[in-house]
Amino acid sequence: MKIVTIIGARPQFIKSAAVSQAIIDFNTENLGETVEEIIVHTGQHYDSNMSDVFFDQMNIPKPKYHLDINGLSHGAMTGQMLEEIEKVLQTETPDWVLIYGDTNSTLAGALAASKLHIKVAHVEAGLRSFNMNMPEEVNRILTDRVSTILFCPTDSAIENLEKEGYKNLDITIVKNGDVMLDASMLFSAFAKAPSEKLPNSFLLATIHRAENTDDPNRLKGIFKALNTISEEKPIVLPLHPRTKKYIEKYNIQLSPNLFCIDPVGYLEMLFLLQNCDMVLTDSGGLQKEAFFFEKFCLTLRDETEWVELIENGFNVLVGADYNTIVDAYNEKSRSTPNFSMDLYGNGAASRIIIENLLKFTI
Numbered sequence: 001m002k003i004v005t006i007i008g009a010r011p012q013f014i015k016s017a018a019v020s021q022a023i024i025d026f027n028t029e030n031l032g033e034t035v036e037e038i039i040v041h042t043g044q045h046y047d048s049n050m051s052d053v054f055f056d057q058m059n060i061p062k063p064k065y066h067l068d069i070n071g072l073s074h075g076a077m078t079g080q081m082l083e084e085i086e087k088v089l090q091t092e093t094p095d096w097v098l099i100y101g102d103t104n105s106t107l108a109g110a111l112a113a114s115k116l117h118i119k120v121a122h123v124e125a126g127l128r129s130f131n132m133n134m135p136e137e138v139n140r141i142l143t144d145r146v147s148t149i150l151f152c153p154t155d156s157a158i159e160n161l162e163k164e165g166y167k168n169l170d171i172t173i174v175k176n177g178d179v180m181l182d183a184s185m186l187f188s189a190f191a192k193a194p195s196e197k198l199p200n201s202f203l204l205a206t207i208h209r210a211e212n213t214d215d216p217n218r219l220k221g222i223f224k225a226l227n228t229i230s231e232e233k234p235i236v237l238p239l240h241p242r243t244k245k246y247i248e249k250y251n252i253q254l255s256p257n258l259f260c261i262d263p264v265g266y267l268e269m270l271f272l273l274q275n276c277d278m279v280l281t282d283s284g285g286l287q288k289e290a291f292f293f294e295k296f297c298l299t300l301r302d303e304t305e306w307v308e309l310i311e312n313g314f315n316v317l318v319g320a321d322y323n324t325i326v327d328a329y330n331e332k333s334r335s336t337p338n339f340s341m342d343l344y345g346n347g348a349a350s351r352i353i354i355e356n357l358l359k360f361t362i
């Protein structure tokens with residue numbers, strides 16, 4: 001079985017690392033079938049601390065194709081990726097195209113493959129924020145619809161698809177759990193401290209969502225709240241390049257207790273997750289990782305795709321309003337939820353993907 005994996009943004013490197021490892025493990029077991037994986041890096045993320053570091057730390061096989069497409073408007077980026085991925089797929093003629101999540105790289109891969117009648121497997125399918133202003137929501141909906149098999153991490157993802165009528169479509173739906181849990185289980189023993197000098201006791205924050213960075217009121221509200229909270233407990237914030245750009249543009253002042261550092265590798269991130277007291281983020285992936293590492297999460301958004309975290313009291317939506325964020329921090333810094341709940345599988349999500357792709361390869 002031949003798979004072309006299309007990745008390009010930071011969270012996709014992390015997710016695909018777990019699946020690439022499962023492919024290597026499967027091939028080592030010599031079960032009579034061999035899985036060949038060819039990796040295409042679209043180039044969407046390109047700084048070494050947004051890309052290379054994950055390939056190095058997580059043993060991701062070297063991409064055979066690097067398309068170097070980045071820094072463009074959504075249409076131009078997706079369009080150029082579509083054109084270049086099509087050429088790769090015509091050369092490689094794989095059984096499957098494997099795509100992850102909801103970025104422009106995901107949608108370009110799904111469109112290129114489906115138009116060539118190549119089967120598409122979408123990992124992290126069925127998630128919805130119900131906010132069509134998010135570029136990710138558009139990418140998810142369109143990607144799911146042209147896929148052949150949808151790997152859903154949660155029950156709510158499956159329910160979303162059912163409500164959209166997927167039962168009436170010739171699309172296979174599999175609940176496989178979360179490949180990010182697999183990744184955290186594979187690598188957490190190798191966690192290492194970032195090189196910067198950091199406080200021993202801290203909160204961990206990340207911000208990068210377009211709806212926060214591109215709106216000066218939202219970004220100012222969030223940073224005003226982080227400045228206030230950091231007076232009580234220092235905050236470590238690995239800064240996404242997009243956010244760095246907007247902090248400078250809006251001339252936002254940062255408290256000295258807000259330790260803004262460059263984006264870190266996955267192993268450093270695991271260290272920060274293991275050692276922080278709480279997570280404040282607008283990241284999709286980090287909301288789940290907070291749960292994996294038993295940390296309460298304040299989500300700096302108005303909605304989330306990971307609704308089970310909210311429903312079970314592990315996460316609260318605080319948006320971008322100063323008072324709401326500070327009040328939630330003051331309330332939740334004293335809470336100690338019991339995190340022993342199976343929401344995202346048991347670390348075998350990647351293996352289930354391989355087994356199903358083999359099963360549905362004709």
Ligand code: UD1
Nearest residue numbers: 009010011044045046047050071102103104135136241242
């Ligand atoms: C993208 C995804 C988002 C995902 C995020 C993960 C889309 C629509 N968005 O958002 O869903 O959560 O990745 O991090 O696909 N930049 C650099 N260096 C890099 C990468 C980006 O400087 O290595 C800067 C560039 O100025 C670029 C901007 O960040 O224009 C935004 O990058 P882009 O890939 O367009 O979107 P993200 O905000 O990273």
Ligand code: UDP
Nearest residue numbers: 010011014238263264265266269283284285
């Ligand atoms: N991450 C990382 N270094 C950082 C920030 C995040 O390794 O400096 C990891 C994080 O632990 C998670 C993933 O990147 O595994 C989340 O990606 P991101 O927040 O960029 O995207 P999203 O999940 O929101 O799509």
